[in-house]
Amino acid sequence: MIPVLYEDEHLxxxxxxxxxxxxPGKGPDKQNCLGRRVRNQSHPTARIVxxxxxxxxxxxxxxxxxxxHAAMSQLFQQRQVSKRYQAIISGHPTEDAGIIEQPLRCDxxxxxxxxVDPVDGKSACTHWxxxxxxxxxxxxxLTPVTGRSHQLRVHMQWLGHPIAGDAFYADExxxxxxxxxxxxxxxxxxxxxxxxxxxxISSPAPF
Numbered sequence: 001m002i003p004v005l006y007e008d009e010h011l012x013x014x015x016x017x018x019x020x021x022x023x024p025g026k027g028p029d030k031q032n033c034l035g036r037r038v039r040n041q042s043h044p045t046a047r048i049v050x051x052x053x054x055x056x057x058x059x060x061x062x063x064x065x066x067x068x069h070a071a072m073s074q075l076f077q078q079r080q081v082s083k084r085y086q087a088i089i090s091g092h093p094t095e096d097a098g099i100i101e102q103p104l105r106c107d108x109x110x111x112x113x114x115x116v117d118p119v120d121g122k123s124a125c126t127h128w129x130x131x132x133x134x135x136x137x138x139x140x141x142l143t144p145v146t147g148r149s150h151q152l153r154v155h156m157q158w159l160g161h162p163i164a165g166d167a168f169y170a171d172e173x174x175x176x177x178x179x180x181x182x183x184x185x186x187x188x189x190x191x192x193x194x195x196x197x198x199x200x201i202s203s204p205a206p207f
Contacts, residue, residue, distance in 0.1 A: 002037050005059065005201050010068040010194045012043055013201045016060050018180050022051035038062060050076050053150065055167070058085065058185025059203045071193030076147070082189040085142040085152060086131070086205040088182040089161040090174035092138050097129040100155040104148045113168055114150040116158050124148045126155045137164055137177055152183060182207050 006013040014034070016022065021033040038046045046062040049072045061081075063069035075081050103121025107113040115121075125145035132139040138161065142152050153169050156162055162170040165178030184205040192199050 002034065002041055003203075004042070005203060006199065007043075007064075008192075008195075010064055011072065011192070011199075012038070012046060012062050012064060013188065013199075014038055014060055014062060015203050016052050016057055016185075018055055018057040021054050022060070023048055034060065035062070049073055050081075050147075052185055053153075053181075053183075055165075055181035056085075056183045056185065057206065058183075059188045059201055060185070061188065061190075068194055072190075075190055075193055079145070079147075080190060082187075083144060083185060084187040085144070086139065086184050086186045087142055087152065087156065088134070088137050088139050088164045088178070088207065089156050089159075090137055090164055090170065090177060091161045092133055093128075093130065093140075093159065093161055095130075097127075098159075100124075100126045100128065100159060102155060102158055104151060104154055106149070112149070114148070114154050116154060122146075122148060124151050124155070126152060128156075128159075136173075142183075153181075178207070180207075 003015040016034050024031050024033050035048045045064050047069050049061050049063050063072050102116045104114050104124045105117045105121040107115040127143040129141045131141055157169040162174040164174055164182040165180050187202045189200040
């Protein structure tokens with residue numbers, strides 16, 4: 001069952017498990033995505049508004065009407081949706097907080113991987129803050145200002161502290177720290193595009 005944290009006649013907010021696609025992929029083995037699960041489970045009109053990576057878990061908003069889908073999509077395009085993630089990264093950053101502004105683009109020879117490219121990359125900004133220092137790792141809060149593909153994962157790699165369990169970007173030591181990507185979308189906040197009410201939904205990290 002996909003947990004539903006919030007619902008009204010326009011929107012629902014659910015928790016995506018890790019190792020689940022947000023939308024269908026290519027091939028018959030990639031059709032059992034979050035959208036299909038939610039539609040089959042309880043909300044037959046639910047439509048995806050934004051995505052999380054296959055390996056990432058956490059809160060996602062889905063629209064129940066065409067009007068809500070268009071309005072919610074516009075909020076994301078205008079960066080009027082606040083998101084916060086929790087991650088465990090390899091090692092210990094020297095600082096307790098920082099801002100990473102490193103442009104990103106697709107690494108075409110290794111798609112879907114992304115790379116930092118100061119010349120041809122698109123602007124990308126991530127705020128990070130230490131929450132807890134562990135024996136071999138650090139728990140951090142990550143707040144993306146932009147929403148580039150794999151942004152948080154590449155920015156943590158660029159910082160020198162890849163996210164634990166990241167099969168795409170972690171070095172051997174970071175990959176060995178966990179059997180899944182330790183990245184969870186823990187909080188989302190926005191003004192309801194139909195009712196105008198403030199919405200803030202949280203889901204604790206499962207790690």
